Amino acid sequence: MAEIAAAQESVRWAISGRSEARLRALAAELTAAGADAVPLYASPADERSLTEIFSRATLVINCAGPYRLCSSAVVAACVAAGCHYVDVTGESDWVRAICRRHQEAARAKRLILVHQAGFDSTVADVGAYRAWQALAQLGAARPPERCICSGYVILRGT
Numbered sequence: 001m002a003e004i005a006a007a008q009e010s011v012r013w014a015i016s017g018r019s020e021a022r023l024r025a026l027a028a029e030l031t032a033a034g035a036d037a038v039p040l041y042a043s044p045a046d047e048r049s050l051t052e053i054f055s056r057a058t059l060v061i062n063c064a065g066p067y068r069l070c071s072s073a074v075v076a077a078c079v080a081a082g083c084h085y086v087d088v089t090g091e092s093d094w095v096r097a098i099c100r101r102h103q104e105a106a107r108a109k110r111l112i113l114v115h116q117a118g119f120d121s122t123v124a125d126v127g128a129y130r131a132w133q134a135l136a137q138l139g140a141a142r143p144p145e146r147c148i149c150s151g152y153v154i155l156r157g158t
Helices: 002-007 020-032 047-054 072-081 092-108 119-137
Strands: 014-017 038-041 059-062 084-087 146-149 152-155
Touching: 014 020, 020 038, 047 072, 059 072, 072 084, 072 092
Parallel strands: 014 038, 059 084
Antiparallel strands: 146 152
């Protein structure tokens, strides 16, 4: 991600983490490699400080788990701050709970919350899509209004 951000002149980016010392070390390493990143420290449990940080962002990409222990406040802060969210969790039960908790507020703010965008979930998503295709070939009259596969929503007609 650092290389991609460094290659895009129009992208301003920052890194955040729960260990201030490790965060500063990573920022120094990235800066030395030419990928300047602003370190922003916040406790993953401190929704208020996370909201303050995220209010200056368009998108948060969360790559730190375990999500059920460390990321509920992160998602809540993104929604409160009006910031889009992506993670790579494989924790389906956590995703279900988070979607129930934040779906309406995110929809009202026109935010996109993407869970399970990592490898853990790809196999299940492809399997669900192929099953839907097989049902359609067997004569399913019309696709469901929506199909939730590992956190993604596939709307009819897409």
